[in-house]
């Protein structure tokens with residue numbers, strides 16, 4: 001089909017593609033379920049047929065990333081989301097009847113909501129899950145009947161190139177176009193007059209994207225980063241919690257927006273927790289320095305950033321326990337104890353294998369500390385106390401809350417996925433995603449009566465019948 005768009009460096013080219021997509025959308029403003037399913041199918045097809053190529057491309061971009069990681073964290077979630085959307089799209093498109101208020105309802109007026117496509121949705125994606133985060137939002141974008149332009153990350157060039165090529169083989173440019181390029185292209189892309197823009201990336205860049213989108217009042221879904229706290233209750237199974245936390249912390253080399261960041265553990269059990277963490281890492285990666293399953297940090301710049309965070313913490317009196325020796329972009333996890341509030345590791349998003357472990361005496365104080373920071377993308381609680389679970393649920397604000405596990409909520413198609421405040425706005429996945437990328441049009445149909453005549457002038461007779 002169309003040619004992959006390799007290196008666009010002028011806004012004219014971008015604007016031309018956007019304009020072609022908008023006119024195609026005007027020709028078919030409400031695509032049938034069949035058309036939507038066909039688009040979903042074509043993405044499934046391109047992913048399935050090129051699975052090995054995607055795994056190889058991601059491995060090349062990361063320097064080292066195991067095929068199982070890419071299959072389980074990039075390929076499978078995409079296929080799951082697209083199959084779910086395919087199965088449910090006809091149902092999601094159904095008219096939603098709503099009750100009409102008294103007295104208009106009694107007079108036979110009809111109220112309903114129709115979900116209409118927004119039009120053309122721009123999508124800017126990050127490097128850490130370069131297949132998943134480029135494609136997964138599109139399950140909901142296509143189910144909702146939109147067209148899309150994708151700008152994948154320049155830090156994973158092999159994967160971005162493969163996306164551009166495979167999408168071009170399966171789609172017309174006016175349905176789905178991939179725009180490769182660096183930050184300059186990304187800036188132009190963010191300034192386009194899309195009908196909606198989804199950005200997945202850092203909070204810092206999210207602010208820049210929001211200001212680029214503002215002149216056109218482009219509505220946005222922001223899927224951002226931040227810090228994700230973990231609370232370990234006295235009632236928790238400490239060993240199991242440590243195993244799960246270190247699994248999540250070492251997944252993708254710790255480069256996940258949902259990675260645990262600071263663990264709050266009862267003062268008396270802190271040392272025991274640290275020992276369990278060490279044991280958990282040893283059990284997963286017996287020889288982490290040479291383990292092909294341990295994902296590398298994406299670039300030397302980011303590896304240096306993590307080393308700087310450790311040095312800063314040590315300079316301020318913290319203890320850094322490294323669970324392996326670093327070499328270039330291979331950066332094994334470290335536990336950081338006694339970190340003071342002015343340590344950068346407590347202020348910045350970590351995005352790597354560093355885990356701060358902090359003691360606590362009272363849950364109320366931990367909740368106060370969490371509430372005094374930016375709102376997290378997710379908060380984790382380990383324990384069995386329903387009273388504490390309720391307290392954490394209703395007294396903290398985060399995109400999501402996961403009890404006795406980590407990351408698992410984002411694999412649930414029936415739960416909205418998104419942040420709040422500095423960790424993002426808007427949410428997608430499943431029906432919530434369909435609604436996020438639709439316009440809920442209110443349709444009101446008057447009955448044969450004329451009930452509003454009671455508020456038509458002249459008012460000399462006063463209001464009647466309310």
Ligand code: NAD
Nearest residue numbers: 125126127152153186187190201202205208223224225257
């Ligand atoms: P990033 O913000 O540096 O870049 C993301 C994308 O933005 C890239 O495609 C880049 O080209 C583009 N970009 C860069 N500067 C831009 C500008 N001025 N205008 C428009 N676009 C611009 O993020 P990253 O380093 O690729 O990814 C890591 C970050 O993403 C972390 O903060 C992580 O928490 C976050 N993240 C969030 C989620 C989520 O679902 N909430 C998922 C994955 C990653």
